[in-house]
Amino acid sequence: MSDHTLDELCAVACAEAFRGDGEILASPIGVVPSIGARLAKATFSPDLLLTDGVASLVANVMPVGVDDAPKVVEGWMPYRAIFDLVWHGRRHVMMGATQIDRYGNQNIACIGPLERPKAQLLGMRGAPGNTVCHPTSYWIPQHSTRSFVAKVDVVTGVGHDRARAAGPAATRFHALRRVVTNLAVLDFETPDGAMRLRSVHPGVGVDDVVKATGFELTIPASVPTTRAPTDEELRLLREVIDPKGLGKRELATK
Template identity: 30%
Template sequence: MKYAEDYTIDEIMIVAMAREIKDNDLIFQGITTPLAGAAIMLARETHARNASHLYFLGVNPVMHDISQVMIKPENFLGKVYGLLGINEFWNRQQRGGIDLMFLRPAQIDKWGNANMTLIGDKVKPTIRFSGGVGTADMLVLAQRIVYYAPHHEKKVFVKKIDYITGAGHLENGEWRKKMNIRSQGPTKVISNLAIMNFETENKQMKLESVHPGISIEEVIENTGFELVIPDKVPETEPPIETELKLIREKIDPNNFRKIEMPKHKEAMIEKLTNLQKNLE
């Protein structure tokens, strides 16, 4: 096993997310989340070949280029082993059938509560998003939730979120037990700076590792609440060369993943718009 040396932040995030996937997991990915899609595809190409990928009610899409699949849904719909109806999807959820879900909230607090609804005042918000689209249900029903945040900054990692779209570990970590909720809820947060978990007595967010080249102080400075910091914080394990080769050559040769990264968003939107025109 040889570690890669020229990886980018989006690639270490994808690899870290892929490592959260276990063999035989059923993983749900929402629309327009290419980092999550790439992570699922990577896991299924490597250590979790028996995992199943649920993308917008399609089961196990055969995806070798996430840009073409996500830009042109009709390409995706012709390349699945099966489709779930909306009733079947929620029936599966209520029976605890989804093992893992990746979610990218607009705001996260130290208890893992997620905001995907609005920023600012509830009556006259500064920004209104498309909404939770089942987030409240998924955070209770899916067995594990892994958040990811391409922008690790204080306006994302906030002391108090503006709106709780989905509940994390409320009431000092006692809420899920009190409500007899069997799912684990949020388990990890993977950002462009670090990996966090909720492995504390009261389920408060704790720093697990920092990405190579990132300091603990940098993570603290960009977090709007007090993280639990253990005595020893290791570096995040970097990608290995075979993982990087799969991401760049098979899973995402058009770099669609970079549309979620702050420095590349505008350029990638233009590139993908042109790509979409070529696919028409």
Template identity: 65%
Template structure:
């Protein structure tokens, strides 16, 4: 074991735990994480406090064991099959909570991963719509943003892939009952939409990050409660799971700009 294995929690580990917390209370649904930090977080949530979650290997299998990110075929205890078609069926059936990335997000949770600049003539092409529209309209969605800046937390996204609360509000009672942007986790803090008009609220700030710094990295008016708690630290057992079980090679650290 190296020295860091017993050291205090670092920012990446605080973020993993904050991401894992988004699945608390979800029960027996598909906890789907896109990218290393959300994947580690979903696995940590199941191992720590939400034991009925279904976790995929990111390809086509549900795995029942505590699998490290990048774990090979021999390490997987398969409990089910989740090819892409089944993912689409599962999400339309609502038995899923996904954590995706966002290249831009606004105060109502509208998300863009399609392109920067006008869609007709993008300055920077990104992934495209992917599953954002279908995910957000059907079930709970959270977002993981490793580098919060005013260019990411924007007044208005250039292209709406994931649907936010202001738009969902115009789509009738079914959508209102099923659409949920639960959390946004960044390298600076945790955000939710638990306000009367569902505009984004600062839920907690990570240790060592001030509210002023957060406001300085936000391009819209953020709801800030009178008292902003600190994001909780990982427990000793959570640190052990992250470091020794789910991500012994430190893949998660690659998501953070040094």
């Protein structure tokens, strides 16, 4: 196996989150998730729908950050159509999270009290609706006790405990899939939907992940290593999907 960088490993882990999704809209937020979703479409999930980030569905796999790249538009997807699709359910979003907790509650709104935050962030955006309507994954490029917290300041994306408390209408389509970080891949495949360590990236110890996590993680008896990119995946990443190396930059700046 040839050498790969951390951003390439993470992009493959993001791609894996979309494996088996079929003919749905993949909505990756952020650079590495965008690279991952395009890689999934270029390889094992060819039926995925992707937008150009504006209002077009694009049939071909475009490079990230190349505005004038050739584009085969297969459909119109303005925000109103996206909103319809969110509630319809044929979508899988991969969002960021300034904070996430043990049951997958996410915060992108603000740090500190809602009434007068210490740091105002984006706002709720589509997170409340996304999380109770269709599959959701997260990309957190800096795994630390600042982002993996015992309790999020504001619940924007809904976790398992909060969905259960809200009742069957909230749990019916609620599906938290993966959390990809710079250290590991996590999921919620536990009886009560608590976060579980799924794999650690090469060179990262289970203890490193535990230390960087501000709540109790479910750790299986044996934790595999996150799979490395194949040669063909590396070729696609370097030559087709991320020729400018934007994934590296996203990891470096976080």
